[in-house]
Amino acid sequence: MGKQKVTTTIVILGAGFGGLACANALRKGLSRDHRVIVIDRKKSFMMGLVNLWILTGSRKPDEPQAPLAGLNARGMEYLNDEAIRIDVSAKRVQAKEHGLIEYDYLVVALGSELVPEKIEGFVGRGYNLYDAEQVQPLREKLLALKQGRVAVSVMGMPYKCPPAPYEAAMIISDILEKNGTRKNVQVDMYVPAPIALPVVGPQVSKEVVDMMARYNIGFHPNCKPKVVRDDEIEFESGEKAAYDVLAGVPPHRSPEVVRISSLTTSSAAGEWVPVDRLSLRTGHPGVFAIGDVAEVKSGTVTVPKAGIFAEGQAKVVAQEIIDEINNNGAPASSAAYNGQGFCFMEVGNNMAGFVEADFYHEGGPAVRLEPPSAQNYEKKHDFERSRLKEWLL
Known part of the structure; x- marks a missing residue:
């Protein structure tokens, strides 16, 4: 008989x-005999919500981000690398620079990737709201606009952080208001769904549309872009909309390494990884998927792709792995994901x-929308500060 293996290796794809x-959570709950390896091609972490602060001008694009190397000082192993193959049968991952890495547990947290080129003509004509490098030029374009039309377009479903495009539309209205040009600029929101936020249902969707109406923002459902031209968007319905500035949320899909693995299910939604709604386990032993890359369903309802849900799922998975290791491999965890979360909805003027x-x-999703306030805006900033401190600083 060979020597008994003591060390457990947990590989996490995505930071x-x-x-x-x-x-x-794993590092806090396990002794240092067990390895926690985090692989990400980025060198630093920035929350997606920072894009909105770049848009408002309260955050500069070149402000320092939190270096992922901070994980090493906390007893984890951060590899600045890219996973190019996931082999669940052999329980190993192939990384571009570090080669084959074997695991006992694998947590796939690779998020989703944006596919702006999927909408003909969008690249080079529109601004990608989810690309930090394009948000500052968008802000400058808005400040230079004296009159005309601004179109905010959700270009595919599902997409991460469902309220973000609506936040962007209201922030754009606020920017124009402060710039003294709002009365000469029309702002319109175009979405491919029949209601604003299908994931939260008709009541909150109506509240969001009503909120935008107070900022004089037009709302246009059932508008899925087909092609973007120099001054107009043509939708799949054949309808067209003129614009002078176009800000879009491009279609999303799972990363290639996931699409070519045996983890996904082919579906029109974009080949996400199906998981158990309570344990976040995939159909493969020791393999979990969390966050945007996972398809977490409760009946016909799919949990949204947003950071707070990824965080909740992560804590459950970590506890399951900790309990299993401490129980010598036998599943013994009572940890279960509860499908709950929250987010802030910024509206401009330091209000959320x-x-x-x-x-x-x-009885189906229970969702509550609290009106904008300065306190909620400050809580949003506290949220960023607390997570960075807890995870990296």
Whole structure:
């Protein structure tokens, strides 16, 4: 008989909300005999919500981000690398620079990737709201606009952080107001769905549309872009909309390493990784998926792709792994994901609403939208500060 293996290796792919929350929880809950390896091609972490602060001008694009190397000082192993193959049968991952890495547990937290080129003509004509490098030029373009039309377009479903495009539309209105040009500029929101936020249901969707109406922002449902031209968007319905400035949320898909693995299910939604709604386990032993890359369903409801949900899922997965290791490999965890989360909905002028949701509620999603306030805006900043301190600083 060979020597008994003592050390457990847990590999986490991705250092976003889910990956960072999971890695830190594992490190706190396990002795240093067990390895926690985090692989990400980025060198630093920035929350997506920072894009909105770049848009408002309260945050500069070149401000320092939190270096992921901070994980090493906390007893984890951060590899600045890219996973190019996941082999669940051999329990190993192939990284571009570090080669084959074997694991006992694998947590896939790779998020989603943006595919702006999927919308013909968008690249070079529109600004990608989810690309930090394009948000500052968008702000400058808005400040230079004296009159005309601004179109904010959600270009595919599902997409991460569902309220973000609506936040952007209201912030754009606020920018124009402060610039003295709002009365000469029309702002319109175009979405491919029949209601604003299908994931939260008709009531909160109506509240969001009503909120935008107070800022004189037009709302246009059932508008899925087909092609973007120099001064107009043509939708799949054949309708067209003129614009002078176009800000878009491009279609999303799972990263290639996930799409070519045996983890996904082919579906029109973009080949996400199906998981158990309570344990976040995939169909493969020792393999979990969390955050945007995972498809977490409760009946017909899919949990949104947003950081707070990834964080909640990460804590459950970490506890399951800790309990299993401490129980010598036998599943013994009572940890279960509850489908609950919250987010802030910024509206400009240093104000933000607050959305609280329970997607596992028995009668369907229970969602509450709190009106905008200065307190919620400050809580949003506290949220960023607390997570960075907890995970990296």
